[in-house]
Amino acid sequence: MSIPKPVYNPPFNVTRASHSVLTVKDLAVSRNFYVDLIGFIVSDEDKDTIYLRGVAEACHHSLVLKRARGEPEAERVGMRVFTEEDLEKAKAFFDKAGLPAKWVEVPYQGRTLHVSDVSGAPIEFCATMDVKPRLVVAFEYHHGAVPQRIDHFQLLVPDVQKACEFWMSMGFRLSEYISPDGTEDLLFVFLQRKGNPHDIVFAPGTGPRLHHAAFGIPESYHFFYVCDLAANMGFAANIEYGPGRHGPGHALFVYMRDPDGHRIELFNTHYQMMDIENEPVRWNLSYMRTRPWGFPPQRKWFEEASIFRGVAPREPAHKGNPMTLERFLLEQGA
Numbered sequence: 001m002s003i004p005k006p007v008y009n010p011p012f013n014v015t016r017a018s019h020s021v022l023t024v025k026d027l028a029v030s031r032n033f034y035v036d037l038i039g040f041i042v043s044d045e046d047k048d049t050i051y052l053r054g055v056a057e058a059c060h061h062s063l064v065l066k067r068a069r070g071e072p073e074a075e076r077v078g079m080r081v082f083t084e085e086d087l088e089k090a091k092a093f094f095d096k097a098g099l100p101a102k103w104v105e106v107p108y109q110g111r112t113l114h115v116s117d118v119s120g121a122p123i124e125f126c127a128t129m130d131v132k133p134r135l136v137v138a139f140e141y142h143h144g145a146v147p148q149r150i151d152h153f154q155l156l157v158p159d160v161q162k163a164c165e166f167w168m169s170m171g172f173r174l175s176e177y178i179s180p181d182g183t184e185d186l187l188f189v190f191l192q193r194k195g196n197p198h199d200i201v202f203a204p205g206t207g208p209r210l211h212h213a214a215f216g217i218p219e220s221y222h223f224f225y226v227c228d229l230a231a232n233m234g235f236a237a238n239i240e241y242g243p244g245r246h247g248p249g250h251a252l253f254v255y256m257r258d259p260d261g262h263r264i265e266l267f268n269t270h271y272q273m274m275d276i277e278n279e280p281v282r283w284n285l286s287y288m289r290t291r292p293w294g295f296p297p298q299r300k301w302f303e304e305a306s307i308f309r310g311v312a313p314r315e316p317a318h319k320g321n322p323m324t325l326e327r328f329l330l331e332q333g334a
């Protein structure tokens with residue numbers, strides 16, 4: 001195994017992680033979680049769909065909730081490309097790779113391309129969206145965790161190396177990675193286009209499945225405030241992991257499960273990663289045992305994720321033995 005070479009002149013210009021589309025059993029319950037607790041802004045809604053954005057976003061939506069027909073699922077994750085011409089180039093790229101790619105109409109978005117990546121994950125690209133007021137200094141609309149903007153997605157995939165090679169061939173750069181000590185095996189990869197450490201993260205597991213969508217929040221205070229508010233609103237059990245401090249990226253974080261089990265990450269701080277001499281940062285897997293403070297996540301954080309509609313997850317060739325909280329406590333003799 002080796003780190004794929006970066007592609008500095010990509011076949012088309014992806015600019016950033018853009019949005020995800022989730023299905024939920026009860027829109028009113030989800031609205032209570034995402035709007036009344038977390039603090040998302042409602043851009044539009046009807047009886048079947050709620051379109052949400054963060055307070056720093058001028059795009060129409062970064063999270064779409066649709067009424068589920070059956071079990072809740074992730075429908076798709078969205079990436080923005082810069083121009084309509086980039087969309088055409090993306091279509092040609094996926095056609096050449098022999099992967100599904102078709103034009104679709106999506107409300108509030110410009111022309112949209114639906115594709116499946118090399119792992120089978122359903123991705124959509126668009127160059128434009130309807131524009132809404134950016135509410136970053138409209139403090140009367142700030143509430144809960146005050147989500148600012150979408151930052152990245154994390155997907156579980158059965159072959160992280162293969163996913164990394166494919167996304168790097170689209171021009172994504174490897175910012176950080178976790179490898180077993182003494183190897184260059186890519187266990188976790190953090191890939192980016194927008195110039196901070198993440199737009200999409202691939203982790204090993206049964207997949208493709210959506211592990212989480214992550215949204216930036218403004219202050220460390222908001223981690224504790226949103227957890228207190230969650231407890232008061234009956235969502236204490238939805239706080240899954242954190243507040244804590246990441247190793248890779250060094251952000252503060254809290255992971256929450258929505259009423260349908262979809263996971264979101266709220267986090268703050270990130271550094272820039274855009275200069276040509278910036279090399280990927282390596283983390284040894286043993287870091288999870290030797291981190292300066294904090295505990296590993298529970299086993300369910302590693303194993304549970306949202307199924308993509310119509311995509312049967314595949315098992316990885318080798319099942320890992322992640323440093324779960326349960327394993328950590330056992331090894332500590334707790």
Ligand SMILES: [Fe+2]
Nearest residue numbers: 152154214265
């Ligand atoms: Fe994340």
